Amino acid sequence: MNSQSTNHQTLKEYYGHILGGTKDLKTNACCSDPFSMPTHVRAILNQIDPAITDRFYGCGSPIPSALEGCRVLDLGCGTGRDSYILASLVGEQGQVIGIDMTDEQLMVATGHIPSMMEKFGFHQPNIDFRQGYIEDLQTPGIEDNSMDVVISNCVINLSPHKEEVFREIFRVLKPGGELLFSDVFAGQRIPAPLKDDPVLMGECLSGALYIEDFRRLLTGLGYPDYRLLSASPITIANQQIEEKIGNIDFQSLTVRLFKLDNLEDICEDYGQVAIYNGTVAEFPHFFQLDDHHRFINGKPMLVCGNTAAMVQDTRYGRHFTVHGDRKTHYGPFNCLPTATDNGPDCTTTGGCC
Known part of the structure; x- marks a missing residue:
């Protein structure tokens, strides 16, 4: 079994079986504050079924504006909290696709489509959940230049091959399309012995990108200008895990990028x-x-x-x-x-x- 498969199996076990809900998280890295959301987004969040929100593991609110009629892809959608917020915002003429690798989470997301569409007053579902990996969006059928927006909430850190993730994102985005994502970033490179720790991995810490490596990765792909929307320090609030990670500092960042070929x-x-x-x-x-x-x-x-x-x-x-x-x-x-x-x-x- 290769390293990517091992990583995926570890995460499927962590998010599918070890974590029964947000209360089971061992740190606060994957806990976003709903009051950081804009008022109109909080209003939609209040409509979402508790079974969905109780198993939410995000670290921000990567919900862009001006979404009416858009096609939006949610990478690592989990039980679908952000996907359903997006579904409300794109309207009945828009479309949202959620991708996740964990069957247990997708069962929750898919099972609530009828009730959520009824709450939104939509006659036809505008949301679709698919099993897949964020390093390979071709297998779940995401075509080139097909998405107006891609979002992700504290998921890209979980991938062992982040360059593949960003290549796929820019492949599926339309020219001028937007990537808006929240994730955990580190102030230094994570030492190799910590990268395979299943708890640190599942808690979104061991896979955190060093911010300068992120900048270099994007520049290498031809996208040299990303924009920071918000930044907040992460306090681990777990003495045992704090002792493991030592002096590494973590931040939750929300980042915006565009698929534009004329950026300097x-x-x-x-x-x-x-x-x-x-x-x-x-x-x-x-x-x-x-x-x-x-x-x-x-x-x-x-x-x-x-x-x-x-x-x-x-x-x-x-x-x-x-x-x-x-x-x-x-x-x-x-x-x-x-x-x-x-x-x-x-x-x-x-x-x-």
């Missing part, structure tokens, strides 16, 4: 200006692209070439007016956050700091 590895200045039109229904007053780009409705904002592409050449384009193009280059773009954003220091988040 640093922010470049082309004199472009972006204006948010206030037309995303959930956010009439502002649109938060990342941790230091909050677009106020109607207010012109100077942006680098990468940011201009993200709000112009994606599904968000209908909600923005962008002035200027890339015909004239003015040098590097100063994208340092202001003192009123996230502090005086710039934390690098891919191409745009």
Whole structure:
């Protein structure tokens, strides 16, 4: 049995049999705070059957905006909590596909389709759950350039072959499509002896990506600019596990990427200006692209070439007016956050700091 198969079997056992619910987790790494969700998402969460939410193991809220009519893929959907939130947001004309490798979790997700569709008032199901592995999305039938959005909630860390995961994500995304995911990241590389520990693996710690290796991985795949939406430190709250991991620091990050072929590895200045039109229904007053780009409705904002592409050449384009193009280059773009954003220091988040 190869290492990937061994890893999958360990995780199937952990999530299928050892964990009976969120209460059985040994750390707080896979416990997201529902109050960190936007109000409109919390309202949907309140409609979801408790049997689904009681076995939720996410570390964030990777639910994007402007989803009406979209095709969305949820990697590692588990019992389907986020998938059902997405199903409500895409509407009856949209589609959500959830992929998971654990049969026990998929049984819960699939079994609640009729009741959840009734709660949403949909005449036909707009959601489909499939067994599969996130390193191989071809086997469950996810075609090239077929998805508007891909999300994942604390699952990519579980894969032993993360480059394969990201290759598959960018294969299935449409040009201009969005990847939004929450996951556990580490401040240093995880030592080899810890990587195979079944508890650390199941608790989303031993597979956490070192943030700089994540940046290098994306750059190697041709996507040099990712955006950070939120970051929060993870406190393990388990003395035995804390002793195992030593001084390694972990964070829960929510990250946004786009399948765009014109992104540069640093922010470049082309004199472009972006204006948010206030037309995303959930956010009439502002649109938060990342941790230091909050677009106020109607207010012109100077942006680098990468940011201009993200709000112009994606599904968000209908909600923005962008002035200027890339015909004239003015040098590097100063994208340092202001003192009123996230502090005086710039934390690098891919191409745009």
